[in-house]
Amino acid sequence: MPTRRNILSSGVAILGGLGLAGCSAPNDSTAGADSEGTGTGASQSIAVAAEWTAMRARVRDALVLGRAGATGPGGTVAQDIFARFENAGGEYGAHEQLEHTDEAAYEEFETALGALYTDGLGNGDLDRAGEAAETATARLADAQQTLVGENAAAVFDLDTLAATIRDVMYLAEIDRLDAAATVANNARTRFEDSDLADALEDADSDAFDSLTGGLDGLASAAEAGDSSRTMTNADLAFQAAIQSSYALADNEAVAGAGHIAILQAMGWDAAALAAMGGPSTGVAHAATLTTYRARIADAGRLADAGETEQAATMVQNVFAHFEGARAHDALESADAETYEAFESSLEALQTAIDEESGVEEAVATVDEHLVTGIEALAGEDAPLLAAAFFRARVVDARERYRRGEADAAAAIAQRLFERFEEDELGFHETVEETSEDLYHAFEEEHLAGLIDAFEASDDDAVATHVEGVHSTLLEFATTAAETPAVSAAEAAYVAARGFNAGTLSARGESDRAAAVAQSTFEHFEGDPGGYHEAVEHADEEIYETFEQALGSIRQAADAGDSVATPVETFTTAALDSAYAIVESAGGPQRDIAHGIVEDTFAHFEAARVHELVEEADRNAYETFEGHLEAYVDALDSGGDVPAAAAGFANAAQYAQFAIVDASEKVPLDLDLAGSTVDVESEAGENESESPFEGGPNVVEGVPDDADHVVDMTAAAFDPKELTVSAGDTVAWEFASGEPHTVTAYDDGIPADAEYWASGDFDSEAAARKGWENGEGAIQSGQSYVHTFETTGEHEYVCIPHEAVGMVGTVIVE
Numbered sequence: 001m002p003t004r005r006n007i008l009s010s011g012v013a014i015l016g017g018l019g020l021a022g023c024s025a026p027n028d029s030t031a032g033a034d035s036e037g038t039g040t041g042a043s044q045s046i047a048v049a050a051e052w053t054a055m056r057a058r059v060r061d062a063l064v065l066g067r068a069g070a071t072g073p074g075g076t077v078a079q080d081i082f083a084r085f086e087n088a089g090g091e092y093g094a095h096e097q098l099e100h101t102d103e104a105a106y107e108e109f110e111t112a113l114g115a116l117y118t119d120g121l122g123n124g125d126l127d128r129a130g131e132a133a134e135t136a137t138a139r140l141a142d143a144q145q146t147l148v149g150e151n152a153a154a155v156f157d158l159d160t161l162a163a164t165i166r167d168v169m170y171l172a173e174i175d176r177l178d179a180a181a182t183v184a185n186n187a188r189t190r191f192e193d194s195d196l197a198d199a200l201e202d203a204d205s206d207a208f209d210s211l212t213g214g215l216d217g218l219a220s221a222a223e224a225g226d227s228s229r230t231m232t233n234a235d236l237a238f239q240a241a242i243q244s245s246y247a248l249a250d251n252e253a254v255a256g257a258g259h260i261a262i263l264q265a266m267g268w269d270a271a272a273l274a275a276m277g278g279p280s281t282g283v284a285h286a287a288t289l290t291t292y293r294a295r296i297a298d299a300g301r302l303a304d305a306g307e308t309e310q311a312a313t314m315v316q317n318v319f320a321h322f323e324g325a326r327a328h329d330a331l332e333s334a335d336a337e338t339y340e341a342f343e344s345s346l347e348a349l350q351t352a353i354d355e356e357s358g359v360e361e362a363v364a365t366v367d368e369h370l371v372t373g374i375e376a377l378a379g380e381d382a383p384l385l386a387a388a389f390f391r392a393r394v395v396d397a398r399e400r401y402r403r404g405e406a407d408a409a410a411a412i413a414q415r416l417f418e419r420f421e422e423d424e425l426g427f428h429e430t431v432e433e434t435s436e437d438l439y440h441a442f443e444e445e446h447l448a449g450l451i452d453a454f455e456a457s458d459d460d461a462v463a464t465h466v467e468g469v470h471s472t473l474l475e476f477a478t479t480a481a482e483t484p485a486v487s488a489a490e491a492a493y494v495a496a497r498g499f500n501a502g503t504l505s506a507r508g509e510s511d512r513a514a515a516v517a518q519s520t521f522e523h524f525e526g527d528p529g530g531y532h533e534a535v536e537h538a539d540e541e542i543y544e545t546f547e548q549a550l551g552s553i554r555q556a557a558d559a560g561d562s563v564a565t566p567v568e569t570f571t572t573a574a575l576d577s578a579y580a581i582v583e584s585a586g587g588p589q590r591d592i593a594h595g596i597v598e599d600t601f602a603h604f605e606a607a608r609v610h611e612l613v614e615e616a617d618r619n620a621y622e623t624f625e626g627h628l629e630a631y632v633d634a635l636d637s638g639g640d641v642p643a644a645a646a647g648f649a650n651a652a653q654y655a656q657f658a659i660v661d662a663s664e665k666v667p668l669d670l671d672l673a674g675s676t677v678d679v680e681s682e683a684g685e686n687e688s689e690s691p692f693e694g695g696p697n698v699v700e701g702v703p704d705d706a707d708h709v710v711d712m713t714a715a716a717f718d719p720k721e722l723t724v725s726a727g728d729t730v731a732w733e734f735a736s737g738e739p740h741t742v743t744a745y746d747d748g749i750p751a752d753a754e755y756w757a758s759g760d761f762d763s764e765a766a767a768r769k770g771w772e773n774g775e776g777a778i779q780s781g782q783s784y785v786h787t788f789e790t791t792g793e794h795e796y797v798c799i800p801h802e803a804v805g806m807v808g809t810v811i812v813e
Contacts, residue, residue, distance in 0.1 A: 043253075043660040048097045049148045050257035050656045052140045053156040054649070055081060055094065057163035057265035059140075061272055062116060063126075063133040064167045067179040071121045074129075077272050078117040082804045083714030084649075085113075086737045090667030092657075098140070101147045105139040112136035114803025122805065148254075155249045157196050159258035161187060162241035163265045168218060169234035170269060172227045173592045180230055181222035188215040204247035210240040246608065256612040256659040260624075263609075264652035266600045267631060271645035274593035274635060281640070282334070283385070283485050284578040286378035287492040288327040290385045291575065292318050293370050294392045294496035296349070298503055300363035301396070301408075303353045310506060312353045319346050326579065327377070333640065335376040342369040375425055384481055384489040386427035387473040390416055392496035394450070394469050399500065401454055401462060402512075410454035417447050429723060434480045442472040478529050484581050486529035491578035494520055494531075495571045501553050502567035514557035521550045531581075539580040546573040594635040601628050613655045620651075620658035627651035692739050692777035694784075695759035702783045706731035710808065712740045712778065715801050717808035726791055726812055731783040732758075739777035740806075741799045742784045743767045748795030756794075758784040771799045788812045 058081050065074030088094035099106040112135035120129025137160070145153040164187045171180035191197055191211075201208040214237030221229035242259060249255035295318050302311035322328055322343075332339040345366045352362040375382050397412035420428050420443060432439040446468030453461035477486045497520040505513040524532055524547075536543045549570035556563045604610055604625075614621040627648040634644035650668055657666045702709055707728040711718040714737030724730060732742045743757040746764040759776025761767040770776045776799075778784050788794065791812045798806040 043662040044092045044657065044665040045097075045147050046152060046254055046257055046660045047653075047657040047662050047665070048092050048094060049144045049152065049156060050261040051088070051094045051653055052098070052144055053159050053258050054261040054264045054268075054652070055085065056137045056140050056156075056160045057262065058268050059113070059116065059133050059136045060160075060164055061167065061265070061269060062121065063129055064171065064179070064183055065272060066121045066126055066129050067182060068171055068174065068176045069179075071124050071126075073272055073275055075117050075121040076275065077268075078113060078121060079715050079804060082110075082113050082117070082801075083716075083737065084646075085110075086714045086801070088667065089738075092662075092665045093667035097147070098143055102139075102143045105143045105146075109136050109139040109143075111803050112139065114805065118803070118805045151248070151250045152254045154196050154199050155245045155254050156258050156261075157194070158200070158241050158245040158248060159262045161191055161196075162238050162245070163262050165215075165218065165234055165238045165241060166262075166266060166269065168222060169231050169238070170273065170592065170596070172222065172230040172234065173595075174273075175227065177222055177225045177227060177230065181219065184215070184219040184222045184230075188219050191215060200244055200248055204244070207240070207244040207247040211237065211244050214238075214240040242607075252608075252612065253616075253660045256609045257656045259607065259609040260613070260652050260655045260659065263600050263604060264649050264656075266596055267628075267645055267648045267652070270593040270596040270600075270631070270635065271641055273596070274641045281579065281582055282330065282377040282379060283381040283488045284491075284575075284582045285327040285330040286374040286382065286385050287388075287488045287495075287578040288325055288575050289331070289370050289374050289377070290389050290489070290492035291495045291499070291571070292322065293367055293374075293389050294396075294492075295499055296363055296366050296370070297393065297396065298499065299349070299353070300359055301400075302503070303356070303359045307507075308353050308356060310503075311359075312350060314503075315346060315350050315353065319343070319350075322346075325575075330377060330640070331373050333643070335373060338369055338372045338376060342366065342373060345369050371424060381481060381485045381488075382425040383427045383430035384477050384485055385492060386425040387431075387477055388489040388493040388496075390420075390427075391470055391473055391493050394466055395497065395500065397450075397454070398462065398466050399504075399512075406454050406457050410451050413447065413451045413454060417443070417451065420447065423723075430480060431476050434476055438472050438476050438479070442469065442476070446472060474528055483530035483534050484584075487531040487534040487581045488578040490529050490531040491574045491581075494524060495574035497523075498550075498553065498567050498570045498574060501557065502563055505557055505563040505567075510557045510560050513563060514554050517550055517554040517557060517563075521547070521554070524550070534581045535577045538577070538584040542573055542576050542580050546570065546577060549573055593641070594632070597628070597631050597635055601632060604628070609659070612659050616661060617655075617658035617663050620655045620663060624651045624655045692774045692779060693759075694778060694782060695776055697760050697786065698758050698776075698778055698782055698784050700782055702731045702733050703729070703785055705729060706783075706785065709733050709783075711735040712742075712798065713737065715804050715806055717798070717806060720807075721809045721811065723811045723813060724788055726789055727787065728812075729785060729787045730810060731785045732778065733783040734778050734780050738800065739779045740801065741767065741771055741776045741778065742786075742796055743771075743776070743799050744794060744796045748793070750790045750792035750794070753790035753792070753794065756786050757796075768799055 058077060062074045062077040062081070065071070065077060085095050089096055091097070098109065112132045116129055116132035116136060119125060120132050141153065141157065141160075144156050148156075164183060168180045168184045168187070171177070171183065197208070197212075200211065214233065217233040218230065218237045221233045242262070245258055246252065246255040295314055299311040299314040299318075302308075302314065328339075331342070345362070345368075349359070349362040349366050352358045374385050378385055393412055393416055397409040400406075400412065401409035423429050428443075431442060446465045449461065450465035450469065452458075453465055477489060497516060501513045501516040501520070504510075504516060527533055535546060549566050552566035553563045553570060556566055613624060627644075628651070631641075631644040631648045634641050653668060654663070654666050657663050708722055708724055708730045710722060710730060710732045712732055713735045717732070718735070722730065732740075734740060741758050743761075743764060744755060746755070749755070755762055755764070757764070757767040757776060758778055759767060759770050761770055761776065767776055788810060789812075794810040794812065796808055796810070
């Protein structure tokens with residue numbers, strides 16, 4: 001049986017022997033260097049080495065964030081580097097080429113990258129993080145020299161220095177001059193103590209003087225605590241480093257490929273800074289879907305009451321709103337299957353209402369898809385949206401109670417209790433983790449008490465417990481999250497209240513509609529969760545429209561007029577407020593991120609590399625600019641910044657290969673409109689059946705009877721911690737990256753539990769030995785399945801990704 005190492009490198013070794021006309025084969029000891037040692041080498045090798053330059057810059061980004069006090073975001077960057085590296089397959093991908101070029105460097109790089117995340121940034125140990133970052137970047141530098149020769153490697157060293165200089169600028173912009181001074185001095189010392197300084201001075205003394213002067217000025221300004229002068233000097237030093245790379249390069253294409261790699265790194269810088277600024281726009285999209293949940297529940301109630309025409313209109317309005325909503329494209333992008341299922345289920349609900357049959361089941365189906373969509377869009381903020389929905393439904397229940405429908409009110413409250421116990425959207429678990437006292441007050445005192453109060457028709461108890469539900473859930477939200485995310489959820493709640501007023505008015509209950517509008521106004525004025533102040537601060541026009549529309553609802557209802565128009569205006573303003581608050585929450589970091597990408601665009605337009613890319617490959621040029629424009633738009637409009645950053649990075653890699661005339665070797669599976677480039681890796685075209693083996697408990701797909709599913713991304717289990725009941729079956733589904741394992745720790749499971757692992761091994765040692773032989777692997781399209789019978793905590797690991805902290809826990813109750 002071949003070892004794992006041989007398995008992973010076999011495809012490269014076979015294809016590497018093919019070589020290119022007039023160039024050394026990649027598996028030659030001088031891979032990348034020509035016969036005269038100039039370091040220009042095989043074109044695709046230059047492009048791969050340039051990609052390592054972007055990775056070197058990103059490793060330093062993770063460390064810089066840690067030094068700026070943002071160890072969490074820094075750790076996230078380290079994990080993301082690992083994930084992108086793991087996915088960089090193919091003969092000319094960063095992963096396979098590094099392993100093939102220098103196996104020792106490959107192993108030390110992966111180990112150091114894991115330590116950067118786990119031992120360093122994860123533990124807040126900046127000294128350890130610094131050591132790991134130095135090791136990781138040094139090993140990439142070693143591999144660059146092996147692959148492309150001394151001259152090209154020196155050019156890439158200058159590019160990496162340029163990226164570090166940009167980091168100093170960003171630190172100054174967020175007022176971390178102490179960290180800026182540390183990074184600037186380290187950069188200057190590294191340059192002065194390196195052979196690179198002598199090489200540059202010999203090649204171009206003017207460029208050398210410009211760069212050393214720029215580094216001196218940068219360090220001096222940062223040490224003096226002068227933010228403005230630091231940024232000015234950083235810009236000058238950056239330009240000097242880039243110009244020096246062209247002065248040093250024996251081949252302009254080498255400098256151009258490295259230049260693009262640094263622009264790619266600047267794009268990643270922007271993503272890292274934007275992530276520090278506030279919640280994802282996804283929480284605003286999820287707020288929109290939460291209002292749909294409330295509306296669909298209302299439609300079901302109306303249909304049940306025989307008011308089918310109004311119920312049908314409500315469903316039509318939801319569909320129409322969704323078609324024009326920002327959440328439409330966001331949901332389609334985040335989860336295309338759920339998007340299609342939601343739209344189809346709306347149509348099915350419309351039919352059920354028209355036929356007056358199966359409405360309850362159809363409502364439940366629509367709601368199920370909305371819950372899935374909210375989870376996909378809101379992520380860790382999903383429990384906040386669940387809390388907002390619960391509050392809206394409790395208000396609905398009280399309205400039913402006011403109409404003399406105590407049994408219906410109790411049924412709504414009972415169903416909420418069941419949803420909470422089912423941990424819908426992680427709501428139950430998050431409330432309990434946030435505060436045991438809040439958990440007991442909400443569920444046991446107020447929600448359970450409300451059911452009893454409805455059933456007993458106890459008006460005072462109903463009022464007490466309705467207020468108790470609202471106060472505990474609002475306190476939960478403000479305890480669990482920051483104001484922007486809380487406010488987005490609050491926007492969903494008040495929008496639902498606006499719809500309630502419209503429904504009451506349409507039923508002829510104008511007085512009650514006016515009362516709902518008034519109470520909503522008073523609620524908003526009370527600044528729940530900081531929502532009132534957040535709206536006013538984020539967008540004064542939306543704030544004014546919001547308040548005016550609420551007043552118009554009340555006035556129209558008092559006059560007995562239709563409230564349809566002001567309700568529509570109000571709910572639109574409420575949902576707009578969610579986006580405005582979330583998008584403004586980025587604060588200075590998001591503004592800086594936006595500026596970085598705009599600066600990247602401006603720099604590219606005026607740089608030598610602009611013409612190099614355009615002349616080399618028109619499609620690569622247009623793809624690069626198009627993704628750069630899309631990235632600017634994402635930051636400007638609150639779009640999906642991580643996706644935009646990844647798209648730009650891929651476009652940059654395409655440009656790196658294009659500059660060195662190797663477009664056909666791009667190791668990416670890209671959909672490039674108008675391109676004639678076959679971007680499927682040659683390794684992919686020639687790969688045979690996978691030599692990895694799963695075992696009897698690794699199956700194709702995910703079994704229908706699985707009670708829980710854990711996604712295995714490139715470097716993490718999602719969720720990392722899962723709570724199940726004894727007898728539940730869990731499926732670990734491959735989501736991305738290289739093959740994974742699910743391997744229980746011998747000492748991490750209950751003493752009386754039977755050992756479990758993918759590959760069906762009987763011990764951790766056997767599982768680890770099996771992995772070295774390619775056994776126990778879970779690959780694309782597969783899942784590992786295990787049924788838990790023994791209560792307690794079960795800790796496990798993915799063996800190949802243990803270094804980067806790919807571990808998880810299943811808690812069996």
